[in-house]
Amino acid sequence: MFKKKCLIIEDSEIAIVTLSMQLEKLSMYDISVARNYNQAKSCLSNDTYDLIFLDIKLHESSGLDLVSEFPKLPPVIVTSSNVEFAIDTYEINSVMDFIKKPVTEDRLIKAIDKALNRQKTSNSIVENNFVFIKTGRHVMKFDFEKLDYINAYGIYSKIYSDNKSTIVNESIATLEEALPNQIFRRVHKSYIINIKKVTGYDHKNIFINEVVIPIGFSYKKNVSEFIQFI
Structure with a gap:
């Protein structure tokens, strides 16, 4: 690196x-x-x-x-x-x-x-291939290629990566603004996905292996913009 x-x-x-x-x-x-x-x-x-x-x-x-x-x-x-x-x-x-x-x-x-x-948030630093995000009192590195999806968790978020979840000190809205749009897309008020990790989809859901992620009604256009490239 x-x-x-x-x-x-x-x-x-x-x-x-x-x-x-x-x-x-x-x-x-x-x-x-x-x-x-x-x-x-x-x-x-x-x-x-x-x-x-x-x-x-x-x-x-x-x-x-x-x-x-x-x-x-x-x-x-x-x-x-x-x-x-x-x-x-x-x-x-x-x-x-x-x-x-x-x-x-x-x-x-x-x-x-x-x-x-850089693209700024109060608790993170975004680079070309990874992001550092504060978790509790520590800062963790998340590689984009290993990050599967993000789930809203109140004022925080859960990041799913390497078959485990980590609670980070950022809201999903803040992470949506900070993460690169060509890799990560908001598909529901509670979910951001890594486009490269999508293994399937239908008109209601996106699948990342066995994980089923709903497509929010107001995000259907957002989904349609990238789904043709999957």
Whole structure:
């Protein structure tokens, strides 16, 4: 799986370890670290990155000076324990977000969403072939090719994948907006299906192996748009 390249520019070892561990949970990035201004300059001069986490205070230097020195940076997420520095980042085009330390998992996901201009929900990150969704207090990865269907579960949803169900912290309406339409379609107020997993259908139901999923009256047109390609 192709991973994006992420550079952490940070002089606090605790902050480096914390942020690195949170990013490693997402399994989306090859992580590099620069611990001071000169190391950061070297990294930015000799390599390219998809995302940068930038501490404002780098010993006696300002991380924001790097932004001025390298005007064509990828999306930057600024981190600092001092929220007063946030105002200094508002007019910098490459800075997508500001996070107050310590960085929490929820806030990290939202900042990545914003920085990389992904389809956003409050508890998920959508990529080309998979999605990370918050389940309880944890974040789980769901591969599109293994995800069979989604069932509404009050303000939450149940995702059926690999012959098991997982309750996630997203409503079915939110997941409908976030997931790619060419793979996932809403066929009922309570169901989203993976089109590629459909094994049969009639005028009332869609079948995914032995599972029978009803077609809602208001979703018949939605179903007819993709059924001819099954």
